Amino acid sequence: MPNAKIVGIGHYVPDTVYTNDDLAKHMDTSDEWITERTGIKERRYAKKHEETTTTLAANAARNACKDAGIEVEDIDFIVFATLSPDYYFPGSGVLLQRELGITKTEIGALDIRNQCSGFVYGISVADQFIKSGMYKNILLVGAEMHSMGLDYSTKGRGVTVIFGDGAGAVILQPTDDPDQGILTTHLHSDGTHAEHLAMINPGSHGGYHLGKEQFGYEENDKPGDVFITQKMYEEGLYPNMTGQLVFKTAIKKFPEVINEALNATNLNVENIDLLIPHQANLRISQFVQKTLRLPDEKVFSNIQKYGNTTAASIPIAMSEAYQAGKLEKGKLLCIAAFGSGFTWGSALIRL
Ligand code: UT7
Secondary structure: OOEEEEEEEEEEOOOEEEEHHHHHOOOOOOHHHHHHHHOOOEEEEOOOOOOOHHHHHHHHHHHHHHHHOOOHHHOOEEEEEOOOOOOOOOOHHHHHHHHHOOOOOOOEEEEEOOHHHHHHHHHHHHHHHHHOOOOOOEEEEEEEOHHHHOOOOHHHHHHHOOEOOEEEEEEEEEEOOOOOEEEEEEEEEOHHHHHHEEOOOOOOOOOOOOOHHHHOOOOOOOOOOOOOOHHHHHHOOOOEEOHHHHHHHHHHHHHHHHHHHHHHOOOOHHHOOEEEEOOOOHHHHHHHHHHHOOOHHHEOOOHHHHOEOHHHHHHHHHHHHHHOOOOOOOOEEEEEEEEOOOEEEEEEEEO
């Protein structure tokens, strides 16, 4: 059975830099608060009406193909992870296929909706398809255009300040070398807290799962029988997050799932050459680093520049680490993520 190996990495971030001070012009926040609580100094925002999640993804995908030395026509399957798709449906996978001009071969395109863990889930899915011999050139993309769906008033500050736009992509191919490529992947979920990091509209819930008190539904404010509720029209479509619950669960689950991957491969923390955690909050990464007792040079962070780009954060970080010479052949890379769902996962990759 072949292993799946990463043969190309690329990323793309939009040009527009939005600093903490820029956000403070719209909401009651400050550079000091954001830096202290999250480590974020700035993020990128895509050009509204010119760029979309799919166009960001296409740029990252072209860079990954170039790095892999393949043409886009060589791709035989697309896996697209995002929580901010161009449309509610169809998913962004087919839009990316069209954007890249891969129309003749009618390859399959799969959309992954696991938010911050989307890329790790995608790695696992791609790994299984390659191991089974089904595909030989998989394009896996994580891309987000959060800037179109955030609340820039003070009400939204607990969520808005941490998110940014960007895309990262990898190309995976089979290898017969058993010591190279994706060594193990571990995926988890726990739907108990699903609504605590969520964007619940549009959806078919009709208020079914939602506690009135928790989510502010008034007695006479009945969600509609359709996806779009009156409340949506009135209050916008903004994501909500119970930040502290997410934080506390994340710092527990990250080390757990990383250790799970190490145990499965009989490897130790010391064997990890580079850990790329999902870039959710610098404090979360620092907690994880401390728990695992990893030295600074073994944990990669770029959240200071981009904020939290959800499904895109790991591949963007991988691409930057690669460009900085930190992902040489033979190195052991660990990626791990935790986010909305809650879902979390890890992978160990021998480059
Ligand atoms: O990527 C998906 C997974 N997501 C995460 O991993 C995020 C996990 N959570 C977090 O990173 C943190 O919980 C946040 C960065 C979102 C928030 O930091 P916190 O230290 O947990 O702050 P908090 O929510 O406990 O709020 C503390 C105070 C509150 O004011 P009061 O009630 O103490 O007066 C908030 O209203 O800070 C206030 N606050 C802000 N103040 C200035 C919340 N957001 C802001 C803001 N600027 N942007």
